[in-house]
Amino acid sequence: MSKFDEIRYFYDHEVNEALGSIARDPMMKALMNFTFPDTDEQVWLEQFKNVHSISDFQHQFVAFAVRQILAKSSDGLTTSGFDKLDKNTPYLFISNHRDIVLDTSLLNLVLLEGGYIMTASAIGDNLVRKKFLNVLAKLNRNFLVQRGLPLREQLTSSQTMSEYIREQLYNEKRSVWIAQREGRTKDGNDSTQQGVLKMLAMAAGDLSLTDYFKTLKIVPISISYEYDPTDSLKMPQLLARHRDEEYIKGKNEDFTNILSGILGQKKRIHIHAGDILDTELDEIAVTIDNKNKQLQAIAQVIDRSIISHYKLWPTKYIAYDLLHNTNKYTSEYTEQEKQLFIRRLEMRIDPSDPVSRKYFLAMYANPLVNKLKVDNNRQ
Structure with missing residues (x-):
């Protein structure tokens, strides 16, 4: 048993059986009817039998679903900055986070169509409690961020995730996507949580913080939607914060947010890939010797990149x-x-x-x- 088993996505040899386990789920039928509206159910059920890897599933089904989402609920997706990336190099994409599913799905469509290495993507395990969503996430190369653990278990979980991200980048030669913060930005202020960077640094080993971060090839990603399809759904939490009240999520709130993000009108969307963090890390290493202050400075560098390249619709x-x-x-x-x-x-x-x-x-x-x-x- 691997130490990553609790959080990892499926190995390719597990994909066919996993897909078969949810093939007749009503939610799969809805997803396939949305993606292939003119195709009989038996056709895609038969096609599922020939899916034997995550790459098969993403190329034959997920990419079509994301293109349908764009066609039906947006005025198109534009990009910039990706031409600076090498198609054979794995990167750690750190992105602002506006939509639970779309942020990473749209980035991966861009990577797929551009011939770049697609990502393993972090997703909160609270979002995939339902069996269908859990299996679908792992079929789409999502790995789980364990939420709501006691402090000691949280530290162990963070260490495991840090090592898993390193394993993906170093050994699997797989790009990784993580959000710059836990949870989506509700108020439009995109800021990197130092805790996210601290987690990444836990697998640094003998390397200094800045040297290790250079090896990760961090690329800040700015994603901007003309309309936020979940804008009104974010309001109750903002108003609770205004009233200094604790906000408690509704039972199906996350699922409602996922659906609204997918189906709601977004108008135009733009994704920008920033420059790889490099000389900035050298400068931080030379001018700052306190590790926490280094993390703070790196967070500011990422924030500047994301904010300055955010498309202002x-x-x-x-x-x-x-x-x-x-x-x-x-x-x-x-x-x-x-x-x-x-x-x-x-x-x-x-x-x-x-x-x-x-x-x-x-x-x-x-x-x-x-x-x-x-x-x-x-x-």
């Missing part, structure tokens, strides 16, 4: 102007775009509630605010 400028009651950015959007956004706001929250209105608008405006701060600090 018209919705960000509209939200800023509405929030601050100004016409500062009217050149960045049309009157029609503004009216569409206002209609969305009115349909998704109670616009007469000033607190809800403020938090909804800030969710969209904060990427612009943060980008302005980054640009000012560079001057």
Whole structure:
């Protein structure tokens, strides 16, 4: 038994049996009907029998599903920065996190279509408690982040995950995707949690922190949706925080978020691959000798990359102007775009509630605010 068995995705020799175990699940039928609307059930059930690796499953089914999601719920996906990457090199992609399933699914579609190494991707085990979702996640090369453990077990789990990520990058030559923070960004402020970097550093062995991070080939990823399909679903947690109340998730809340993210309107989407962290790590090694301060500095480097390359769609400028009651950015959007956004706001929250209105608008405006701060600090 491998020490990674509790968290790992399926080995290829396990794939066919695992897929067979969920082939007739009603949720699989719904997924396949969505992906191949004109195909009879018996056709894809028969095709499943020929799937013997994760690569087979991703090429023959997952890629088609993601393309359908884009076709039905977006105005298209654009990218930048990927031409700087080597197609035969595994990278550690550290990404801002807006959507449970789509962030990594869209990145992997870009990698697949560009001929790059696709990722093993971290997903919270709280999101895949249902058997169908657990199996589907592991069939799609997701490994599990164990949530809600007691402190001692959490440390052991973090060590295991750190070693697993190292194993993927070093030995399996497999790229890895992790979010810059635990859980999605709810308020539009993309920031890297030092705890994520601390976890990664646990497998450094004899290498210094910065030398080890150089070997991981860290690439910050900025993903930006014109409309956040789960914007209204993020509001209860933001309002609870505003009232200084504990927020308790509803029973099927995560699943509702997954479905809304997949099916909800996103309009345009952009993914940018930043530069590999390299000279910045050398500079941090020379100027900072305290490990915690080094982690803080690395987090800031990742944040600067993600924020400065975040695509600012018209919705960000509209939200800023509405929030601050100004016409500062009217050149960045049309009157029609503004009216569409206002209609969305009115349909998704109670616009007469000033607190809800403020938090909804800030969710969209904060990427612009943060980008302005980054640009000012560079001057």
